[in-house]
Amino acid sequence: MSVLVFGGAGYIGSHTVYELLDNGYDVVVADNLSTGHIEAVPERAKFYNGDIRDKKFVDGIFKKEKIDCVIHFAAYSLVGESMSSPLKYYNNNLYGTMNLLENMVENGVKNIVFSSTAATYGEPERIPIYEEDRTCPTNTYGETKLSMEKMMKWTEQAHGIKYVALRYFNACGAHVSGVIGEDHSPETHLIPIILQVPNGKRPYVSIFGDDYDTPDGTCIRDYIHVTDLARAHILAMEYMAKGGQSDVFNLGNGVGFSVKEIVEASERATGFKIPVKIEKRRAGDPAKLVASSQKAKNVLKWKPEFTNIEEIIKTAWLWHSTHPNGYK
Ligand code: UDP
Numbered sequence: 001m002s003v004l005v006f007g008g009a010g011y012i013g014s015h016t017v018y019e020l021l022d023n024g025y026d027v028v029v030a031d032n033l034s035t036g037h038i039e040a041v042p043e044r045a046k047f048y049n050g051d052i053r054d055k056k057f058v059d060g061i062f063k064k065e066k067i068d069c070v071i072h073f074a075a076y077s078l079v080g081e082s083m084s085s086p087l088k089y090y091n092n093n094l095y096g097t098m099n100l101l102e103n104m105v106e107n108g109v110k111n112i113v114f115s116s117t118a119a120t121y122g123e124p125e126r127i128p129i130y131e132e133d134r135t136c137p138t139n140t141y142g143e144t145k146l147s148m149e150k151m152m153k154w155t156e157q158a159h160g161i162k163y164v165a166l167r168y169f170n171a172c173g174a175h176v177s178g179v180i181g182e183d184h185s186p187e188t189h190l191i192p193i194i195l196q197v198p199n200g201k202r203p204y205v206s207i208f209g210d211d212y213d214t215p216d217g218t219c220i221r222d223y224i225h226v227t228d229l230a231r232a233h234i235l236a237m238e239y240m241a242k243g244g245q246s247d248v249f250n251l252g253n254g255v256g257f258s259v260k261e262i263v264e265a266s267e268r269a270t271g272f273k274i275p276v277k278i279e280k281r282r283a284g285d286p287a288k289l290v291a292s293s294q295k296a297k298n299v300l301k302w303k304p305e306f307t308n309i310e311e312i313i314k315t316a317w318l319w320h321s322t323h324p325n326g327y328k
Contacts, residue, residue, distance in 0.1 A: 124286060247295075255290070
């Protein structure tokens with residue numbers, strides 16, 4: 001079975017490519033390398049360099065390769081940037097997905113798994129968050145992801161393309177081998193920023209707000225290992241191949257950690273003292289986001305294997321300590 005991984009040179013995409021290859025799938029990667037890294041794509045995968053919005057490029061892949069299923073990661077994902085450049089997000093995330101789906105329709109490819117996000121919920125109604133809860137994004141990034149989900153729904157009705165949307169909570173960690181990991185520029189995510197301290201790249205970590213309505217005043221998030229996310233894509237693909245219906249699933253560990261707790265766990269995982277500085281809140285940060293992933297467990301038979309936060313951070317530290325400048 002041949003899988004097209006669009007955005008397979010990115011953080012979650014490349015980890016999914018590794019899992020697919022290890023599970024015996026033929027993998028075709030497409031990526032424009034705008035945020036992804038060619039070094040993250042293993043030689044065992046076939047690589048096409050191009051843009052998801054380029055009709056000829058996408059059609060060419062479907063004409064050359066026999067693709068059974070698409071896994072779609074090719075989207076922008078920075079909340080702050082999505083607020084200052086919303087149309088950039090509509091263009092890539094929505095127009096790109098539209099072009100991909102049009103080409104799937106024309107080439108008779110019937111199944112797609114794609115990255116959605118906890119940002120589709122916005123300020124949650126309750127914790128943990130269930131898939132049927134209100135979706136009211138508080139930023140353009142989450143809005144475009146929710147619109148992608150809806151685009152899939154209507155496309156299925158008209159053209160029979162089945163989809164699984166995976167709403168990730170906080171992706172983190174790195175491949176246990178240490179050969180691939182997280183490399184964003186600029187880096188905005190908490191754990192890689194924390195690990196820049198023991199790497200000698202920053203003197204302290206800024207904590208964005210300690211006056212939230214949480215036990216220690218800092219924001220609580222549900223951190224899920226990137227390899228557990230990667231495995232969920234394969235299960236979702238196999239679920240559709242066996243006749244499963246289109247659906248949406250949360251992916252998280254179901255446990256919340258505050259920013260301060262993540263700093264402390266990082267100190268234990270690395271053996272370094274990590275100084276912090278309390279700063280003002282970052283716009284658009286909900287106080288607490290924790291997933292119920294019961295549905296993914298029941299329907300997809302998914303079970304996170306990385307459940308200890310210190311062990312998760314250790315996998316990230318193996319990558320960052322051996323690649324202090326990322327793939328460069
Ligand atoms: N955060 C922080 N300092 C940083 C980066 C992040 O205090 O330098 C906080 C952020 O406000 C949020 C949590 O860490 O409460 C996780 O942020 P991240 O950007 O990693 O993921 P998000 O939850 O925004 O998807």
